[in-house]
Amino acid sequence: MKEASKLMTEEKFWSIIENSHRGRDLKECLTQLSEDELFGFRYWWEYFCHMSYKQDLWAVAYIVLGGCGDDGFDYFRFWLIAQGRQVFYDALKNADTLCDVFSELEDPEGEDYPEQEELDYVVMTVLGERTGEEDYFYTADYELPKYEHEIEFEWNEDDEESLRKVCPRTFDKWWENDVF
16 A cells, blocks of 8 residues: 655645645646645645644634534534635634735635635546546555544634634624625
8 A cells, every 4th residue: 555645745735835826726736746746635634624623724714714624524524624724724823814815815705715615526526537536546556544533612603702812803893794
């Protein structure tokens, strides 16, 4: 079994993300990669999804989206990764930095909507189209990480003040804002 973590560098991963125009052209970028590189990309994708499974980012998503369940938080994190390395790492350090990112979105109700479920399937789609096997991603001989998630929440959806404490700027600007 090939270890996917050795098939692509973090630098190359972020370069692909930057070239994808916030995920809009991700499929086109990935189509050019070898199978090994595709699984290497997927390794980093899952790594950053795990890294961003944080209660403060979930609070931001909850505030901006007017609620956010498990699946919605996954889709939010896919969107976050697609924003690029700097936005991603800034948000990990301080989730409230996303307040400004939301203000700069060109199409907040369309391609920039902060939930992008389809980004999670791009590697699978490219491999399926390339091999003609819809389930190829799941049967290929590559080892990808398995993560378990647990969060200790510092906020409660029924307590607005607890949300404000986690991300005050985002709360003050986006709570009950109908943009998204």
